[in-house]
Amino acid sequence: MPGKTYDAVIVGAGVIGTAVGYYLTKRGIRDVLILDKGxxxxxxTGRCGAGVxxxxxxxxNCRLAKMSVDMFAGLSDELGEDIEFEQSGYLVLAYDDDTVELYRKNLKLQNSLGIPARLVTPAEAREIVPVLNIEGLVAATHCQTDGHANPFKTNFAYAHAAVREGCELHTFETVTAIETDVKGVRAVATDKGRYETRTVVNCAGGHAAEVGKLAGLKLDCFPERHQILVTEPYERLFDPMVISFVHHLYCQQVVHGAFIMGLGMPEAPGFNDDSGWEFIEAMARAVTSLLPILAGVRVIRQWAGLYTKTxxxxxxxxxxxxxxxxxxAVGFSGHGFMIAPATASLTAEAIACGCTPELIAPLDAKRFERGDLVLEPNVV
Incomplete structure (x- = not known):
């Protein structure tokens, strides 16, 4: 309803935005509006690989991820819709001794936090993924409680639950201005109306910096294309997501038999979401060097989405x-889906309690200006 006052207005109806809306309602804040221009x-969310x-x-990052995995495990029951979460594991490959030492260090941290990851030999890696080419492989890490979910079903499950709990969801409505006064946020204007609120949550993904600009803020994030493909369904070959930081790729066979895979390629910042032959050729070369049996699998579809990089x-x-x-709640740099439950819940906590939870305090918007970068070695 144009002109209505809300406790919070969320910009973006992806998995983060709808989850923030849902978790706000669980904290008793039900006068919430979720807006999306699409x-x-x-x-x-609808273009991601959806690995966890x-x-x-x-x-x-370990704590956020473990918290999210624990939440994902019960999310289908909690939200009342099957999100197809499967704890089929992740196998992360290492091709040199320095990487193995880094992984050993990481494993100590992970294990201390209750994450059951372990170091495996090339032979053991092949037992986990029988079709894996282990030439040149020095070791790998495996965590059986990692997994994968259906991004569409997860997003819609959060959206439906948020609306059931009292949120309003307006699609095809574009935010055009964010009004402020001496107290802070005052209202949100769109192409369809104006809504008074003292709380705005920016969950706009690749358009996050634009939303920040509407409020007079400069956010250090930018969109960058990432391309993915999906194949025809195939006989069951392996369960875990296979990741190689050397090859800049990930590949997983999902519950319906298809393979979903992505490849990190150099990209200029921008909103280009085309996917072309250069990607599919590079993807084919990389994935068949690791998983040769996939050479004969037919591609059904390829597409591109936007990472919001910081x-x-x-x-x-x-x-x-x-x-x-x-x-x-922006700038996830390709990892938003996997930590969506935790970050959305903590964002709702920050709003409801009026203070930033300690776990996410280092991730404030001004850290780049201060030079307090939070550097993570395990990024693909």
Missing amino acids: YVSCGA RQQWGLEM PDAQPILGEHPDLPGFYN
Whole structure:
């Protein structure tokens, strides 16, 4: 209803935005409006690989990931819709001794936090993924409780639950201005109306910096294309997500038999979401060097989505220091889906309690200006 006052207005109806809306309602804040200039899952969520891993090198990331995995495990029951979460594991490959030593260090951290990852030999890696080419492989790490979910079903499950709990969801409505006064956020204007609120949550993905600009803020994040493909369904070959930082790729066979795979390629910042032959040729070369049996599998579809990158490839979370009432949950740099439950829940906690949870305090929007980058070694 144009002109209505809301406790919070969320910009973006991807998995982060709809989850923030849901978790706000669980904290008793039900007068919430979720806005999207497109539709639910039209952005990064609907184009992501939807892997969920806990194998990180920073304690903060390990904690966020483990918290999310624990939440994912019960999410289908909690939200009342099957999100197809499968704990089929992640196998992360290492091709030199330095990487193995880094992984050993990471494993100590992960194990201390209750993440059951382990180091495996090339032979053991091949037992886990029988079709894996282990030539040149020195070792790998494996965590069986990592997994994968359906991004569309997860996003819609959060959206449906948020609406059931009292949120309003407006799609195809574009934010045109964010009004402020001496107290902070005052209202949100769109192409269809104006809504008074003292709380705005920026969950706009690749358009996060644009939303920040509407509020007079400069956010250090930018969109960058990432390409993915999906194959025809195939006989069951392996369960875990296979990751190689050397090959810049990930590949997983999902529950319906298809393979989903992505490849990191040099990209200029921008909103280009085309996917072309250069990608599919590079993807084919890389994945068949690791998994030769896939050479004969037919590609059904390829597409591109936008990572929202930051200078340290870590998200921007919490209330902006320069504008009371303006919260960010953006800049996930390709890892938003896997930590969506935790970050959305903590964002809702920050709004409801009026203070930033300690776990996400280092991820404030001003850290880049201070030079306090949060660097993570395990990024693909």
